[in-house]
Amino acid sequence: MSDFKAILTDLGQQLITTAYQAGEVVTVTQMAFGDANQQPVTVDPAMTALIHQTAILPLTRGPQTEDIIGGGIDILSSDYPDSWIYECGLFDDDGNLIIYASYPPALVPPDVDNVKKGVSIDIGLVMSSTDGITVYVDPEIEALTKAVADTLYFKLDQNFAELEDEDHGDEAKAEAREHLGCGTAAVHDVTESSEDTTTDRVLKVGDYNLGLKDITSQSFDFNVYEFISGQRMLVDLANCTNVPADLLASYAANSFPSFVIACTDNNAGYETQVVEIIVVPTWFDTPMLVMNRDNSGNWSSQRFYSTTHKPTAGDVAALPIAGGTMTGRITLSGNSALDFPETTYVNQAIGRTGTYATSTLDYRWELFAISVADQTIRSNIITVDITDISKGASTSGGGTNSTTQITLAAGLHVSYQVVPGDYGNFDSRYIADIQLGAVGQTTTWNQSGHWPNKAGYVLTSVSKDTEDYNIDVVYYAPLQKKTKTGSWVTVAGGV
CATH class of the missing domain: 3.30.70 (Alpha-Beta Plaits)
Structure with a gap:
């Protein structure tokens, strides 16, 4: 019988039992090896550390069966040349020795001649129950065997032939096409003509002017033409009939007949009736239109605005620069301000009110005047500072009176009696x-x-x-x- 064996340490047994009773597990993550001072090793369950440890490394592989707790590591000559191996042990992620083993003396080869060499060691212990203990191997450093690789990767010389076996089938092929970006087009035929509308056919260049550099101009009756989703075409409005009024108005305003029309939607069975098209003019200063035809043949349209065709204030329900009446409130955010210019008098100025915050000031509201001539502040009328606006009984903050400071630049003139709400400051700052x-x-x-x-x-x-x-x-x-x-x-x- 061999003198080399692995045992479960008393500490390991205790930790596994405690973990099992608590519904937890001991996780084995690393293996250490040592030379035991190059002396024969007698395994002892009372051991809590190797006799003379050389190094401890993360596991690169785990056990092969569920009833074994074990694992292995690869000791490279480049890292540990000329190192003896007499003992090894499995440790949990807290550094506790769980399994200890003696090992047939082995020498890690010297690191010479630029050839990658080393020693692989594995230990395992058959357990009556593996409840309360598990082995974890970091996938980033896990050793890849050929058997494992064959289940994870395609072989270059097989050209995806692995998908034909019974373990994969049509579902695997469909997933492969999806991951390759083929979608469903890879299993469909292309159209046989530029007007082919067969279901599931794939359009090719030229179909409905798709991909063409030069598009042939077309003319038709807008009320009966059968638009097809995805279709693009150049239209000569001068030779079309029943042109929608909004589109005709754009043509009349510019005296240029060419438009590019793209059909974005239609209802199956109602291609000559319900339809949505985008009309793009071939000159830059005319807006694009989205046009809809309902099931009664009536056309309606919406405009695209751009930098060359901006909406009016009335188009967007805004106030024009010339002025108007606002019925709602104005909210300023950030370091914003409102200016009220006065240009009637000799000393022209701008009244400004604004708010801002700093690293030490939660909120400041100011009212002051600015010179029109050089934009300098001429009169700082009133300043209100709050330094703890984030405090308060609710998440919206609120602050307290003790942190609100009002500064008047030119003094406070009051015609009536001033009655403080709190005499606290008077007690400490004024003499009776x-x-x-x-x-x-x-x-x-x-x-x-x-x-x-x-x-x-x-x-x-x-x-x-x-x-x-x-x-x-x-x-x-x-x-x-x-x-x-x-x-x-x-x-x-x-x-």
Whole structure:
């Protein structure tokens, strides 16, 4: 019996059992090999790592049957020349040793003579149940065998003959034609004449003027002509009868009879009645027409506008430049503005209102005046800034009053009483009253220094007797301000 074998490690058994009980799987993804210090190997289920690992590589192939957990790798001489192989092991994607195996000593050939060489090693372990464990081979590095390749690719010398076998058939041929871009045309015959309308025939160059460089002009009765979908033709209106009024008006306006007509739709059985055609003039300054003929033989039309034939304001229900009345609202997006020019007076100006945002400012609305002469801002009348418009109770934002700032360039003149909605700013920024606090004193006749030497305190008086030149006592008190809340606060500074 061979001394070389593979075993399931205790760690592997534990991980598989835990994964199975949790409805999960242990995924084996890589194999390591080593030289075991070039000593005989005794496999031990308690092992958690190779004795002396050389490298760990992603699997390039998996097990051949469902009851085996295993895989293989290819060790190239270009990567690991002269390396001995005594041991190998399969690891999961977390780096845990699941299966350990001893291996007949093998030497990776030296990397010489520019010939690609190496050693392929495979290990596998028959499992009573493979629930809780699986093997994953990255398809980007999977080794391709001939047997696998024959199921994936066509052979060059067979010219798609593989599609004829019983495993493929007509369905496979149809899919192949679709992937080759042939569609259904590859199995249909071409037309036998330029007027052939046989079902499923493929049109060839010349049919209904298809693909021709020079198109022959045609004339016919518009009320009875049988238009065919996909048909294109050059029409001489001068020799046609029952020409629709809109088309006739275009012809009369330009005195040029040639139009290219392309039929885009018709109803089977009603080719001489219901039809849609596109009429393209052969000169550039006349609009294209889409014309429809109903089942009563009546024609209607729609125009294509272009840079050479632009619609009027009335055509598109717009206001002309000359002015008009707008009944809805105007919404400006981005850094947009509205200008209101004033040209009557000597100092001509443009009143402008607009909005924009910056990286630190969510919204700004401005109203200002611009000089007509040099486009400079002459008077910034009012500015409204909002810095957190994205905040609020709903996804539409809203901001708060504390983040809205209104700036008036020339001051605010109000004829009536101003009543704030929030006195919070007044409490901290305005003084209701001032006073001197409790008086303190310091004896100074026998010491040097400066007094009162306290922030916010002021000198109130000094005392001196007649015995010498020194001041005997200094008196001082804190200067205090009263806020709207009634609190007395000592002012800062002064030391």
